[in-house]
Amino acid sequence: MPIIDWKRYDTQDLYDELVLPAGRARPPGGQLSRWLRSLDNEELQTRKIEAELAIIDKGVTFTVYSDGENIDRAWPFDIIPRIIPLKEWRDVEAGLKQRIKALNLFIDDLYHEQQIIQDGVVPASLIAASKGFRKECIGISPTHNVWAHICGSDLVRDADGTIYVLEDNLRVPSGVSYMLENREVSKRVMPELFENYSILPVDDYPEQLLGMLQSLAAGNSSRPEVVVLTPGIYNSAYFEHAFLARSMGAELVEGADLVVGKDDCVYMKTIQGLARVDVIYRRIDDMFLDPEVFNADSVLGVPGLMRAWRAGNVALANAPGCGVADDKVVYSYVPDIIQYYLSEKPILPNVPTYRCTNKDERDYVLDNLETMVVKPANESGGYGMLVGPQSTEKDRKAFQRLVRKNPRNYIGQPALRLSTAPTLCDHNLEPRHLDLRPFVLQGKDIYVTAGGLTRVAMKRGSLVVNSSQGGGSKDTWVIEGKR
Amino acid sequence: MMLSRVAWRIYWLSRYIERAENTARLVNTYHFLLLDLPRGTSVGWEPLPVISGAYPLFTDHYQRHDERNTVKFLLVDKFNPASLCNSIINARENCRTSREVLPEQMWEQLNELYNFALSNVARAVPRRGRFDFLTEIIKRCQQLTGLMAGTMSQDNTYDFVRIGRNLERADMTTRVVDIGAMYLQAADGASTVDIHVWTSMLRALDAYQMYRKDVQLAVTWRAVVGYLLQNHNLPRSAAHCLDRVEENIANLPRSESCLRAIRDVRRQLDTMPIEDLAELKLHEDVDVLQVGLSSIHAAIDQTWFN
Numbered sequence: 001m002p003i004i005d006w007k008r009y010d011t012q013d014l015y016d017e018l019v020l021p022a023g024r025a026r027p028p029g030g031q032l033s034r035w036l037r038s039l040d041n042e043e044l045q046t047r048k049i050e051a052e053l054a055i056i057d058k059g060v061t062f063t064v065y066s067d068g069e070n071i072d073r074a075w076p077f078d079i080i081p082r083i084i085p086l087k088e089w090r091d092v093e094a095g096l097k098q099r100i101k102a103l104n105l106f107i108d109d110l111y112h113e114q115q116i117i118q119d120g121v122v123p124a125s126l127i128a129a130s131k132g133f134r135k136e137c138i139g140i141s142p143t144h145n146v147w148a149h150i151c152g153s154d155l156v157r158d159a160d161g162t163i164y165v166l167e168d169n170l171r172v173p174s175g176v177s178y179m180l181e182n183r184e185v186s187k188r189v190m191p192e193l194f195e196n197y198s199i200l201p202v203d204d205y206p207e208q209l210l211g212m213l214q215s216l217a218a219g220n221s222s223r224p225e226v227v228v229l230t231p232g233i234y235n236s237a238y239f240e241h242a243f244l245a246r247s248m249g250a251e252l253v254e255g256a257d258l259v260v261g262k263d264d265c266v267y268m269k270t271i272q273g274l275a276r277v278d279v280i281y282r283r284i285d286d287m288f289l290d291p292e293v294f295n296a297d298s299v300l301g302v303p304g305l306m307r308a309w310r311a312g313n314v315a316l317a318n319a320p321g322c323g324v325a326d327d328k329v330v331y332s333y334v335p336d337i338i339q340y341y342l343s344e345k346p347i348l349p350n351v352p353t354y355r356c357t358n359k360d361e362r363d364y365v366l367d368n369l370e371t372m373v374v375k376p377a378n379e380s381g382g383y384g385m386l387v388g389p390q391s392t393e394k395d396r397k398a399f400q401r402l403v404r405k406n407p408r409n410y411i412g413q414p415a416l417r418l419s420t421a422p423t424l425c426d427h428n429l430e431p432r433h434l435d436l437r438p439f440v441l442q443g444k445d446i447y448v449t450a451g452g453l454t455r456v457a458m459k460r461g462s463l464v465v466n467s468s469q470g471g472g473s474k475d476t477w478v479i480e481g482k483r
Numbered sequence: 484m485m486l487s488r489v490a491w492r493i494y495w496l497s498r499y500i501e502r503a504e505n506t507a508r509l510v511n512t513y514h515f516l517l518l519d520l521p522r523g524t525s526v527g528w529e530p531l532p533v534i535s536g537a538y539p540l541f542t543d544h545y546q547r548h549d550e551r552n553t554v555k556f557l558l559v560d561k562f563n564p565a566s567l568c569n570s571i572i573n574a575r576e577n578c579r580t581s582r583e584v585l586p587e588q589m590w591e592q593l594n595e596l597y598n599f600a601l602s603n604v605a606r607a608v609p610r611r612g613r614f615d616f617l618t619e620i621i622k623r624c625q626q627l628t629g630l631m632a633g634t635m636s637q638d639n640t641y642d643f644v645r646i647g648r649n650l651e652r653a654d655m656t657t658r659v660v661d662i663g664a665m666y667l668q669a670a671d672g673a674s675t676v677d678i679h680v681w682t683s684m685l686r687a688l689d690a691y692q693m694y695r696k697d698v699q700l701a702v703t704w705r706a707v708v709g710y711l712l713q714n715h716n717l718p719r720s721a722a723h724c725l726d727r728v729e730e731n732i733a734n735l736p737r738s739e740s741c742l743r744a745i746r747d748v749r750r751q752l753d754t755m756p757i758e759d760l761a762e763l764k765l766h767e768d769v770d771v772l773q774v775g776l777s778s779i780h781a782a783i784d785q786t787w788f789n
Contacts, residue, residue, distance in 0.1 A: 056594075056598070057591050057594060057595060058590075058591055058594075059579070059590055059591065059594045225484070233576075233579070233580050242579070242580070242582050242583060243582075245583045246582050246583035249583075250583070251484065251486055251489075251583070252583050253486060253488075254488070256488075257486050257487070257488055268484075268486060269486065269487045269488075270484055270485050270486055270487060271485045271486075271487055271490050271639060271735060271736060271737075271787045272484070272485075272736045272737070273736075273737070275484055
């Protein structure tokens with residue numbers, strides 16, 4: 001007995017990525033929909049269990065810190081893929097390329113002439129109060145004048161179908177390894193769909209990443225030495241650090257494996273002795289990179305690393321200081337930033353954003369907390385924010401105080417009605433809210449992953465997709481053709 | 484290019500896999516030995532925690548030194564750093580942090596071993612489920628060893644795998660011989676220790692059939708000890724393991740001091756006069772060998788891991 005009847009699938013006036021309100025499949029989801037309907041409950045459960053086993057056997061985990069302990073949890077994966085038509089994706093891709101290009105011009109400008117401030121497009125106070133601005137980076141010109149080499153932007157779709165950029169993660173964005181693992185698992189448990197669909201592959205990412213990183217090396221070495229710098233096995237994204245190093249064939253190093261010599265070059269400790277390092281893909285926050293310059297207590301970093309970077313002897317990706325553009329107030333200016341540097345209209349819209357530094361906008365946010373999402377400027381992982389429609393009176397009171405006390409640190413956005421997709425919950429397919437994190441690389445050229453990591457809130461009605469807070473994930477299929 | 488830290492992890496990964504297999508083998512064999520020995524034999528389970536080098540730890544935690552506590556100590560206990568479970572946990576941790584230099588299958592299979600061991604080890608404490616569990620562990624460890632042999636680039640990374648494996652083997656072989664030495668002591672120097680003990684020593688190292696084939700002598704303690712320590716063809720004999728360690732060390736850069744350390748130990752081993760050795764002196768000589776093995780490890784640690 002097939003268990004799926006799209007007529008009984010309630011899309012609740014939201015945009016569903018697979019199912020139209022009439023209960024038909026949105027093209028090109030027809031085949032997926034038919035395939036799902038052809039399965040009986042037992043078959044569907046079998047596939048789900050196969051996927052869970054594949055994830056356990058492959059050791060795909062993420063780490064959560066709880067009760068003073070680091071716990072490795074199996075990566076949560078929903079077998080029903082999320083589909084994006086290729087035609088729509090091409091626009092998104094163009095929008096993301098435009099965005100990273102403008103953001104890198106912006107960062108480079110901030111550490112040089114600050115023309116954009118002189119021209120009055122963004123206020124000087126914004127930079128002065130930014131937590132991500134590093135005065136140590138002023139005057140530095142990294143290769144290609146690019147600072148943010150790897151960017152993970154979060155996209156969401158509202159009820160009317162518009163795709164918005166929710167935020168840009170420029171510091172040490174994570175998740176790409178799960179995008180790749182999700183695809184591997186899909187191929188194992190649903191091989192028949194891959195035969196009939198033309199799904200854009202995602203597995204060239206490590207190759208692209210390596211090429212981009214090698215392009216940052218100074219000098220003419222034909223095989224620059226690239227390493228991935230991790231804070232270590234207790235970091236929540238350690239799985240990904242190891243995954244990326246392995247798939248690029250690069251060394252995975254910790255701070256203690258590296259030394260900066262008297263010649264201001266970076267070396268790693270090997271069984272042969274010391275060996276030169278040209279490019280570091282660092283997955284350590286700025287403040288821990290170099291105890292000589294930043295946090296002096298850092299044991300994760302490498303003393304002298306900033307010296308070596310400033311001397312041009314080593315490339316750091318992302319460059320220190322690029323987090324200045326990873327700030328939710330700066331985010332609100334991105335449309336202007338695109339217009340300013342590229343003289344182009346933004347292809348992807350921002351979510352309308354109210355800056356709490358401005359009195360009128362602040363008052364609007366405070367008067368409408370019930371329908372707004374209020375976010376701190378410099379947090380990630382979904383921490384420290386207020387989701388108005390799901391808040392209590394007490395939460396809202398607390399945020400009234402927080403926002404008034406430090407308006408620069410908050411922005412408000414109308415709570416979007418995020419799109420949904422069918423998700424296997426116990427024995428039924430039910431709509432669950434989701435977002436999408438594509439990954440963008442900029443070195444000499446710009447590259448965007450085909451799709452990205454789809455994160456899905458597993459609880460009914462919940463908008464929180466973070467895996468640290470009970471979110472799950474889906475494979476994302478950018479599909480060519482109409483079927 | 485190989486990071487010192489990676490070399491260190493690979494070496495220990497390999498040692499821990501070998502240690503897990505050897506521990507399983509030892510408990511398995513001992514179990515059958517005690518079934519074979521006549522009732523009232525003076526030596527019980529005591530020798531196992533003694534040779535594992537953690538006897539004080541064992542006596543700290545357990546008053547009764549019986550089968551159940553011994554098996555639990557060797558297989559399950561978290562506080563025993565050398566327990567089977569800890570060896571597997573540590574092997575997995577080292578693999579998890581060195582996946583970029585290992586075959587992809589390695590992590591999956593080690594992870595399966597880990598899941599199997601932790602969810603089934605309780606079955607092995609009572610006698611009934613013990614054999615099946617331990618046999619499965621041995622099989623899975625051998626599978627990992629085979630996987631590394633069959634898929635890893637034969638470069639410096641693999642040199643560290645082999646050095647770790649063979650040092651651990653040599654170590655275990657000397658410990659097994661030490662069990663025999665304890666029986667000799669318990670018998671107060673009389674060469675009347677049951678033949679089953681020596682047969683078991685051979686079986687613990689899967690060397691019984693090869694002994695039959697290579698030595699063709701009746702099982703006597705001198706013949707067995709000579710075979711396990713000095714035969715250069717038996718994969719688990721101390722001499723064979725040290726030959727391999729020397730070969731692999733010679734492949735590595737900056738190996739002089741390690742080569743000196745290993746040649747010293749080999750000389751001691753080759754000149755051990757087993758034919759004329761007094762029963763009560765065996766333990767002492769084995770002890771000297773074990774100190775030698777530690778000094779090889781120390782030299783390796785000093786040269787490549789720091």
